[in-house]
Amino acid sequence: MEGIDKTKVYFVGAGPGDPELITLKGYNLLKQADVVIYAGSLINHDLLNYCKAGAECHDSAYLNLEQILSLMEEGVRSNKLVVRLQTGDLALYGSVREQGEELAKRGIGFRCVAGVSSFLGAAAELGAEYTVPEVSQSLIITRMAGRTPTPELESLERFAQHQTSMAIFLSVQGISEVAERLVAGGYPLDTPVSVVYKATWPDCQILKGTLEDIAQQVEDAGIYKTALILVGRFLGDEYHYSKLYDAEFSHEYR
Template sequence: MTGKVWFVGAGPGDPELLTLKGQRLLASAGAVLFAGSLVNQAATLFAPAGCEIRDSKDMTLEEMTAWLLDQAARHACVVRLQTGDPGLYGALVEMTRPLTAAGIDWAVVPGVSSAFASAAAAGETLTLPEVTQTVILTRMAGRTPMPPGEDLEALAAHGATLCIFLSITLLHEVQRALRAAGWAEDSPILVVQKASWPGEEKIVRGTLADIKRRCQAEKIASQAMIIASPTLGAADWPTLARSRLYDPGFSHRFRKATAPAPETPA
């Protein structure tokens, strides 16, 4: 019998942010391969007694693939537990191609990204009417280069929300790119380390001018999300543009307008 390999998003760290489906699969797994350098080990506590559990932090891609293939030959359900969502900054396709070639069935269960967990931890929204309706998920170039046209300066020129992964050690480069793109020194910047991790989460608010100094003071040098957005701090703004979906002046198929429609800005 050949089993099925499930790539399960563990979410940002809090085990309760696993999806119900992910938790159910862990509870029925014969083997679990988890990313111990990033995934809170508590997530593996959902696995049953006798389940073979392996931390992948010391393994190469080839070793992980071989382990999954071996376990799929012995168990009906094998789980690869990945940080956040498997489709974002994970070696998903690199691991599924050998499985497909070997005739092993596999599927993906999405997870909560640290980008959304960080915004939630700080009580922030990533989009606002008439401010920005676009969120860019990106990173600074490191060992993995950025494709042409995707350097942070070019993306920052849009003025949209930027969720910058895997870049806290390059915060000075983030600052340089935002300045080159025209962002003001007082632009708000949010950094969240280990978003949702019980007892370990840190939230740092600052500006383009001082965010590096503030992060240094908090000794944040790993596992942190950087959010640069014109929406940050909106809870304290004196006025906000209303969402048209909930405006009493707009009708839709579930509600009739009860007031004149607001004017559309020129």
């Protein structure tokens, strides 16, 4: 591992839930951290067992942005290794930019350590591939508009026109509306859907259905948060073998 720079804050993707799905680099940083600011119940608290004795661990669920930044600044000014432990991978709904810009105002830099996103953990739970030859070669990652709006060009209806694989975050509480809008955009009612609750956690739940019946299943299961909605024919029975290992297909690389 490269040398640690205590003048910077390290943002670490905690992975989807399973404490063994944090990256080795993230694990090594947690082991050495003096201050860890973690994203409340959204991360598996077993990850904190990797921290050394005496490390300061702060639950950011009870803190506002200013309080989080103050903890970071105090740690860095005291020559401590500060780790901001966030869910999944930082590049998706991670709020890293706003924290980074505020740190810059205080003259503090940051580094990001990639994590495993829950959309990958959910596919692993299903044993599924988002990209299936001749069925789907693209994945749309999005969410339904809520208190934080989405751009007009990125509505569920517009994305549904593509009828490709889709992973919808932060929206299971509105599953009925999600299904209605996807159908209005072009997905057939019989499009396969899976809802994966707490992917890779011990209490993971998987629901399988279609856009016609998934909302009722989610309601019956009492799932209203911490779940991904996966949509598309990649979840169905249609499949075509790729050419990658075809004996009649020539390769430059394999």
